[in-house]
Amino acid sequence: MKKVLMASVLAVTSVLPTTMLHAEPKSESPAAWSHQEASKIERDSSNTAPLIEKEEIEQMAPNHWVWDTWPLRNKDGSVAKVNGYKVIFALTAPDDVLPGKRHDIATIRYFYSKNGQDWKMGGEAFDPEQAYGSRQWAGxxxxxxxxxxxxxxxxxxxxxxxxxxxxxxxLANxxxxxxxDGxxxxxxxxxxxxxPQGEYYQTEEQSEGGILYSFRDPWYFEDPKTGEEYITFEGNSAGHASEQTCQPRNIGDEQYQGSTEVSNEASAYNGNVGLAKLDSEDYTEWETLPPVLEADCVNQQLERPHFVMKGNQYYLFVDSHKFTFSPGIEGPDGLYGFTADSLYGNYEPLNESGLVVANPEDNPFQAYSWIVLPNGNVISFVNYIDLGDVSLKEVGAQPVDFQYEHFGGTLAPTLKLSIHKDETRIVNELQYGKVN
Structure with missing residues (x-):
């Protein structure tokens, strides 16, 4: 897909010159991505990414795997350019480590480029021995x-x-x-x-060793409507896993509830998107707020949540895997999105189901960790290519040579996304690793 099919693209909204309005959480429950909405997920020509050809992949970092990536941005969300340089950060690990084990030794490295495409590896962003955690994941x-x-x-x-x-x-300041020299x-x-304190976001103890536990991926966001500053992040709805139940709003409308049998196992799935508001000048103190979106009984992981503004609309994007959807819902590894007219609005899924970008059916795990930039460009990394009948959860049981051979571990082709109100469409494929 090399031709532009639609000219409309995302744009950053400048800070509005109006009286500052404070975004307050609603007293009722957060917006819910319902079982009914997610049941509409379907690949089509508007949301399916072009096939990544294995022979075209080029490694961007000598002797290293590269995966979750994010650009250095300005406060308004735009990609920063410092003395002519663009900078990206990424999770990395030596490429002699099995791809599935890379998360256990992840370190954050940075890359810089004049043209936003030819990246030079600059080394570790900071000394991991001085950082918190036995390893550092995305942000x-x-x-x-x-x-x-x-x-x-x-x-x-x-x-x-x-x-x-x-x-x-x-936070590292x-x-x-x-x-x-760079x-x-x-x-x-x-x-x-x-x-996590267990009030809005589940603690690891509350998860009781469930499917997958999440309290990660902090993403800085300045609200142009108010000037207030936030981080959004991936979490799980608070409460002990064994006590959680599916509420009607997690299922759908009355007709759907009456005609659809939702598995008892669905209550174990409780991903959400969290929010915290800045409470200090040095960015070290934050007030925990209720989530803006929950996927209880629908999906366990709403990874790498991030906001993009277009006009007066808030667009919230998340990544998710096929295997993290609850039983009865068939969703591909992909980028999902929602929109509302206020930060704590009633987020509605884009394209009715939420699906924005899906890997192609015959290469279902080719890319992951999509991030939508303010101009509509979507970056991601090359994940597992040409697995055949092997699922993502089965890769680790394959021969070692198979695991190395089928993992990409570098930036994927950038996609151009068009958005109009509550609909999106992939309109172009750009170069590998293009950030602008």
Missing amino acids: SAMVEDGKIHLFYTATGRKGEDGITYEQRLA GEMSVSK ISFSDWSHDIILE
């Missing part, structure tokens, strides 16, 4: 007056006897320098800025 980064604020997920704890999956939200960072300080 976001914002530059302000030469200072960088890098939000990340602190996973596990240093000195732990074995790999654990405790997750806390952390540092200095950014630009020279003829980009460098220094003078980092680290703080834990948010931990």
Whole structure:
């Protein structure tokens, strides 16, 4: 898909010159992505990404796997350009590690480029020994007056006897320098800025060892309608897993409830999108707020949530896997989206079902970790290619050579997304790793 099919693209809205309005959580429950809505998920020509050809993949980082990636942005969400350089951050691991084990030793590295496509690896963003967590997972980064604020997920704890999956939200504040030799960072300080308390977001103990536990992926967002600053993140609805039930709003309207039998196992799925509001000038203190969206009884993981503004509309995007949908719902590995006219609005799924970008049916795991940029470009990484009948959960049981051979571990082709009101469409495929 090389031709532009539609000219309309996402655009960043400038800060409105009006009286500041405070976004307050609604007293009722957050917006729900219902079983009824998710049951409409279907691939078609508007949402299916072009096939990634294995022979066209080129590794961007010598001797390293690269996966979850995010650009350095300005406060308004636009991609930053510092003295002519664009910067991206990514989770990385040596490429002699089995792809499935890369998460256990992930470190954040940065890359820089003049044209937003030919990336030079600059090394580790900061010394991981000085950071929180036994390893650091995905987040976001914002530059302000030469200072960088890098939000990340602190996973596990240093000195732990074995790999654990405790997750806390952390912040690294540092200095950014630009020279003829490129980009460098220094003078980092680290703080834990948010931990689950069990009121709005499930603690690891409350999860009772369930399907998958999440409290991660902090994404900085300045609300142009109010000027207030937030981080959004992936979580699970609070409460002990064994006590959670499906509520009518999680299922659908009365007719759907009466005609559809929802599996008893669905109550174990409780992904949500969380929010916290800035409460200090140095970005180290945040007020935990209720979630803006829940997928109880629908999906366990709403990964890498992020907002994009177009006009007065809020667009909330998340990533999810096929295997994290509850029984009875067939959703592909893909990018999903929702829209509302206020931050705590009643988010409605884009394209009726929520599906925005899907991997093609004959290569269902080719890409993952999509991020929508303000201009409508969508970046992701090459995941597993040409698995045949092997599912994502079965990859780890395959021969070692098979696992290495079929993993991409580099940035995927960038997609161009058009959005109009509550509908989206893939309109073009750009170069591998293009960020602008």
